[in-house]
Amino acid sequence: MKDSSEEDFDRIDLKILRALQSEGRLTNADLAERVNVSPATCHRRTQRLFEEGHITGVRAEVAPAAVGLGALVMVGVVLDRSTPESFAAFEGAVLEMKEVLDCNLVAGDFDYLLKIRVRDMADFNKLHGQKLIALPGVRQTRTFFVMKEVKENARLPF
Amino acid sequence: MKDSSEEDFDRIDLKILRALQSEGRLTNADLAERVNVSPATCHRRTQRLFEEGHITGVRAEVAPAAVGLGALVMVGVVLDRSTPESFAAFEGAVLEMKEVLDCNLVAGDFDYLLKIRVRDMADFNKLHGQKLIALPGVRQTRTFFVMKEVKENARLPF
DNA sequence: ATCCTCCTCGGAAGAATCTTTCATTTTCTA
DNA sequence: TAGAAAATGAAAGATTCTTCCGAGGAGGAT
Numbered sequence: 001m002k003d004s005s006e007e008d009f010d011r012i013d014l015k016i017l018r019a020l021q022s023e024g025r026l027t028n029a030d031l032a033e034r035v036n037v038s039p040a041t042c043h044r045r046t047q048r049l050f051e052e053g054h055i056t057g058v059r060a061e062v063a064p065a066a067v068g069l070g071a072l073v074m075v076g077v078v079l080d081r082s083t084p085e086s087f088a089a090f091e092g093a094v095l096e097m098k099e100v101l102d103c104n105l106v107a108g109d110f111d112y113l114l115k116i117r118v119r120d121m122a123d124f125n126k127l128h129g130q131k132l133i134a135l136p137g138v139r140q141t142r143t144f145f146v147m148k149e150v151k152e153n154a155r156l157p158f
Numbered sequence: 159m160k161d162s163s164e165e166d167f168d169r170i171d172l173k174i175l176r177a178l179q180s181e182g183r184l185t186n187a188d189l190a191e192r193v194n195v196s197p198a199t200c201h202r203r204t205q206r207l208f209e210e211g212h213i214t215g216v217r218a219e220v221a222p223a224a225v226g227l228g229a230l231v232m233v234g235v236v237l238d239r240s241t242p243e244s245f246a247a248f249e250g251a252v253l254e255m256k257e258v259l260d261c262n263l264v265a266g267d268f269d270y271l272l273k274i275r276v277r278d279m280a281d282f283n284k285l286h287g288q289k290l291i292a293l294p295g296v297r298q299t300r301t302f303f304v305m306k307e308v309k310e311n312a313r314l315p316f
Numbered sequence: 317a318t319c320c321t322c323c324t325c326g327g328a329a330g331a332a333t334c335t336t337t338c339a340t341t342t343t344c345t346a
Numbered sequence: 347t348a349g350a351a352a353a354t355g356a357a358a359g360a361t362t363c364t365t366c367c368g369a370g371g372a373g374g375a376t
Contacts, residue, residue, distance in 0.1 A: 055218045
């Protein structure tokens, strides 16, 4: 099996991953010092983690309220039919909706669970009436307004 | 009102926010070029966005499967009582659970919606039996295994 | 054990970038 | 409109990036 990444990470790789997960803008020099390795080695290791896809990207987290996206809403969706075509059509349409931050196909009372960010409740109401229930194959939706964000996008526990 | 940030962003700030949201490790020089501004100005603007809390952090996204966290599960939680003390106790305990990536207090059929990452179903089963239902005040949980991650942590639409 | 190959390491150094200073220009206020 | 406050770009020393190189070490075959 030459999956190119069937191997595990050693202690150095793990330290780099953990450090960059917390502080993605760390300088290579600082990172090297933290990981106790020369800057050259650190640079090579980090570059490889990116190239092999173990780090899929580095992103700045923008305060939602600062850009007029203060409202968070979770929505459960049930589709009309459970055919592959139906799922594909829904997923394709959801991918185009920039307000939808997460979309997961789940097992349980819903087919999909969505995480949506909008300006406020009025904005969500408009989105719901004009776009959500108009998505392909949607039979029913269940809305959960978020009243308090206790924990948001925590770091991966490894 | 001296909220220190009651003002909106101008076009330059927005460009910086958008660029860093997509590529958090952009060099200041590259960022400046993209935003059509001198490196000095770009540096100052970016620094200010961090200092004023509009960028809350920069984080590398680690592929979950690469670190043994291939399973994603959403869990709805209903508490025994709806008292402030009950909520506080639950939230405090959830904050200590590193497997819980998201935790939101919601309006609807549940009190809380959790997003949890573990190695596999067996791992989740153990977590559920040993820790989830043992959290303070939990009356009932409803589990949604994620079968397909259609969209995960998309960028904020602004 | 010995040799050989492959891989990873750290030092070094030119190129690139960061970060601050300063004079100038622009914006805002009275 | 005049003056104050804030933001801008050029410049430059300090820092960092990124690559090249030879040295060390693990593992395999003889």
